[in-house]
Structure formats: structure tokens, C-alpha cells
Amino acid sequence: MDKLTQGIEQMQQHNYEEAARLFTESIDENPEEPVGYINFGNLLTHMNEYERAERFFNRAIELNAEAATAYYGLGNVYYDQEKYTKAQEQFIHAVKNGLDEADVHFMLGMTFVHQEYTKLALPYLLRAAELAPEDVDIQFQYGLCLAQNGQIEEAEKAMNGVLQLEKEHSDAHYNLGVVSLHKEDARGALEHFNRALEINSEHMLAAHAKAQVEQALE
Template identity: 25%
Template sequence: MADYVRAHEVFCALHRAEPHRMEGLDMHSTTLWHLKEEVELSYLAQQATDFDKLSSEACLQKEHDTALAFFQRAIQLDPSFTYAYTLSGHEYVANEDFEKAVNCYRHAIRTDSRHYNAWYGLGAIYYRQEKFEFAEYHFKRALEINPRSSLLHCFLGMVLHATQRCDEALTTLATAAELQPLNPQARFQRANVLITQQRYKDALAELHVVKNFAPRESSVHFMMGKVAKKLGRTEEAMKYFTLALHFHPKDNNQIKIAIDKINEPDHDDDDRM
């Protein structure tokens, strides 16, 4: 379910055909959540609530604490409602309460062992905690269930990179990019791996592709500046640093330091960006 736009189109067609159908609204709302369509998400929730105020699918709220209360209500109404456990886990992650998030994801897996979202959620937590062996295991379990997820391949590639398996990481991230060509994250992560391998020209080529997808993303311009500097292209590096500063004028100390040190040699530990 990596193609959320297409999934949204299908759900909309189904909703037009059967506007009072409650089954499947949990997956539709999850799709809208991934697309950050907050207005449409709220409208869908209101429609569901108006039709059936006691249904578990009607639970939706933006604020994390309130959302958690609604998801708990959904679980009370339907203890086998797997998505409610997973979405609760996502909310706990947003609040950085990882222990409760882990419990929610594990409960989701107990109710449905093929619920790949929960396997992904656990992997993402372990990745943040730098427990890379656990992260790899959970991402691979998720991929066994959903092998065509660009997101899952991307995160697995990041784990492989973190554990110094750069060639495997590049292959996995290439698969992620092929599965979802419009997702720049996989190419951004490939650039990170190429930088680790000191393949700076290849890294810059990947970053140019990412820049075309996200022309106003400060972090992309900043990384391009660092790579250009590695290649000895000082003027080009300054251009990218200046653009990075323009697109991210706040909390820009790192960019300013890079500009101030534009003519100083990089340290070896700068290869991981």
C-alpha cells in the first residue's frame, strides 16, 4: 500500500458507491493520514460519526492525546480492531512514549500477525533506538507480508547502511526507488550511502534527482553543498549552502558554520552526512 494516492482514489470511488458503508473506513482514514489530508480526514470522520456514533471506525482526532483517547474507545468497542492498536502506537511514537508504542504494536500483531504496519512500527522504533539487529528483523517481517512497499525497503536500506553493509543498502534502496519513483526519500538515502563510500559524483547525481522532487528542501541543498565541497567545487558548494540558508532561515547554525568554513578542509568523519 505504498501508492497512497491511488489507494485514496479507489476508496473515494467505493465511498461514492456506498456512502453508508463503514467497513474499510479504517484503511481509508489511514491512507488520508499518510497523505496528510487533514481536512478530508476530519470530514470523513464526521460523516462516519453522523452515520454511526458507536462504530469504532468513527474515531479520529488531530491532537495526539485526544486521538489516543478516541483510539482506546475504538478498542473498547472492538477489541479485535487491529488498526486502532497500530494508530495508537503511532500516536505514542509522536509523543516519544516508545514503551507504550511497542506494547500497542505488539498487541496489533497478536490480533493480526500479518498486519505489516505494526511490524514496521516496531522496526522504526528500534531503528531510532539504534537497535539495528531488532530493526532489521522487524522490517524484514513486514516485507514478507508486503514485499512491494517502497517505504519498507527504504527503512531496511537505512538499517543496512547503519550496519556498514553499503552494497546491500544500495541494492535495497534501488528497489525502493523502483517501486515508488515519485518518492525521493530512497534516492536521498542512496546518496547518504554513496557518500559513505566516498563516491561523491554518484552521490551528487542522486541528490540532483532529489532536488527536482523537492526544490525547496533545505537539507537537500545542504548535503549537495557538502558533497560539492568534497569534490573541490567551492563556488558550487557556496551556492548550495546559500540556497539551504534561504529555504531554512531559522535554526541554521549548521549551515552558517559550513559557509564560514567553506575554504577549510573537511574532516574524515564528515563522510557520513
Template identity: 45%
Template sequence: MSLREQGLKSLKDGNLEEATAYFLKAIEEHPEDPIAYINLGDVFVMVGELERALPLFHKAIEIDEDTATAYYSVGTVYYKKEKYKEALEAYERALKKGLQSADLYFMLGMCMVQLDQPKLAVPYLQRAAELNPQDVEAHLQYGLVLGGLGYYDPAKKEMEIVLSLDPNQPDAYYNLGVVYYMNENDWDNAKKSFEKALEIKPDHALAAYGIKLIEKMSK
């Protein structure tokens, strides 16, 4: 088993200190291997040491500018630092370098959301959900963007998919209630959806407000 494989195994087992040691040793033995730097940088990202991670990803790019995963990792650092424009640029570079993954498309979409460009987020989140149809968060975020743009029917479909994957997702019930209320004028099902969200998450303020609004308008 190579040092990298041992490091990845330690990472999977949750032993970050041991994984770090393996990846450091891999860099010592193979200083021109960009993946070794990415692996170590990813550990630093996991423990929140973003400033230590970024130079490692840049080093990987310096060694091989076509290492797509290094750009993805750079994007992750910037996203966590809430530098969404820089994150978007890095993710786009990863895409141009050939990286094709549900996670990449999801993060591209989330950057667009954070930059208040929901229309541009749609195709990325749609693709993320297509590539990983079991990804609850991808379907949820895709549905949220669709609903926010007024595309209520497809938004409803996404929320129903979310609930088929995770029946205890309170935000999906809340947003399903919004669709019933806004698009279908179905106050009964809207209230039931809000109540279900509140049942799962008693401090869901938006669901509580939705119930109060319906009760007030029903008087």
C-alpha cells in the same frame, strides 16, 4: 464515520489527545482488531512514548501475526531507540508479510547504513527512490551511499535529482562538490558547490572545510 476514521482525522488535524481518545474507544469496542492497537501505538510513537507503543504493536501481532504494518511499527520503535539490528529484523518481517512501500524500503536501507553495511543498503534505497520519485530524503541517502562506495557518477545523478526537487538542500550541494573534487578533479565546480551549500547553511562545517582545502591546494 467509524471511530478509527475519526481518530485518523484528528491525527491529521494535529489533535493527538482527541485521536488517542478515539483509538482507545475503538480498542474497547473492537478488542480483536489489530489495527486499532497499531493506530494507538503510532500516536504514542509520535509523542515519543516508545515504551507505551511497543506492547500495543506486539498485541496487534498476537491477534494477527500476518499484520505487516505492526512489524513496521515495531521496527520504527527500535530504530528510534537506536537498536538497529532489532529494527532491521522487524522491517524484514514486514516485508515478508507483504508490506510494499517506499517508507519500508527506505528504513531497511537506513538500518543497513547504521549497521555499516552500505552495499546492502543500496538496493533498498534505490527501490525507495523508485517507488517515491519525489522523496528528497530517499534520493539524498541513496546518493550518499553510492558516493561513499565510490560510485560517483550515479551519486552525482542522485544529487542532481535532489536539487531538482529541493534547490535549497545544502547537503546535496556539498556532496555534489565532493563528486566534482574526487571524481572529476573539477575544483572550480567543487568550490562553487561548497560555497552554495555554505550560502544555504552558513554553519555547514564540511563545506567550509572543502573550500579551505581547495584554496590551500590552489596556492
């Protein structure tokens, strides 16, 4: 097993010092190979050492301007610091350089969501949802974005899909309650708000919505 693979294993086991040692040795042995810098950058991002991580990803890009995962890593550095426009640029570079994985499309979509450009977010979240049908977070955010774009029936399908993956998803029930209100089904809405509160008694939005519906029904 090479040092990069060992380093990734150590990182997954949260043995960050050992991972750093292995990545450093790998870079020393292959200083012109971008992959060592990318892995070290990922490790530094995990450790919230964003300035150092940025330097490592930029070094990887200097060595190979088409290193898609370096752009993706750099995007994560900016995203974690809430620099969404800068993150967006890097994720777009990653996609242009051939990275077609759920995570990059999801992160790109979320940069638009955070800037309230939900129309622009939708195609990226759709692509992420297609690539990762079993990923609860991706499916939920896609459903939420559909709702924000007024695609209520599609949003309902997506939220029901989330519940198939995770029955106890309080936010999916809350959003299905909101969908029911759009369809003027107050009783159906109440069922979903109650279910959301059974799963999470501190779900403030569900509690507020439930009180309003009960008041209207009275």
C-alpha cells in the same frame, strides 16, 4: 466516519488526547481487530511512549501474525531508540508480509546505514527511491549511499536529481563538490562548496572543504 478514521485525523492535527480516546473506544468495540492496536501504537510512538507502543504492536501481531504495518510500527519504535538490529528484523517482517512502500524500504536501508553496512543498505534505498521519486530525503540518502559505495557517476546523477526537487539543498551541493574532487575538477568543486555555504553559512564540511581546495589552487 468510523472512530479509527476520526482518530487518525485527530492525530494528524496533533490532538493526541482525542485520538487516544477514539482509538481506545475502537479497541473496546473490536478487541480482536489488530488495526486499532496498530493505530494506538503509532500514536504512542509519536508521543515517545515506546514501551507502551511496543505492547500495542505486539498485541496486534498476536491477533494477526501477518499484520505488516504492525511490524513496521514496531520497527519504528526500535529505530527511534537507535536499536537498529531489532528495527531491521521488524522492517524485514513487514516487507515479507507484503508491505512494499517507500517508507519501509527507506527505514530498512537506514538501519544498515547506521550500522555502516552501506552495501547492504543500497538495494533497499534504491527500491525506496524508485517508489518515491519526489521524496527529497529518500533521493538524497540514496545518492549518499551510492557515493559511499564508490558509485560516483550514479551518485552525481542522484544529487543532481535532489537539486531538481529542491534547489536550495546545501548537502546535495556539498556532495556534488566532493564528486567534482573525485573527478579532479577543483573549480567545479569550489562552485558547489560556495553554493552550499550561500544556502547554509554554517555548513562546516563545506567550509572546511572550500578552504582546502582554495589552498590547493593557490
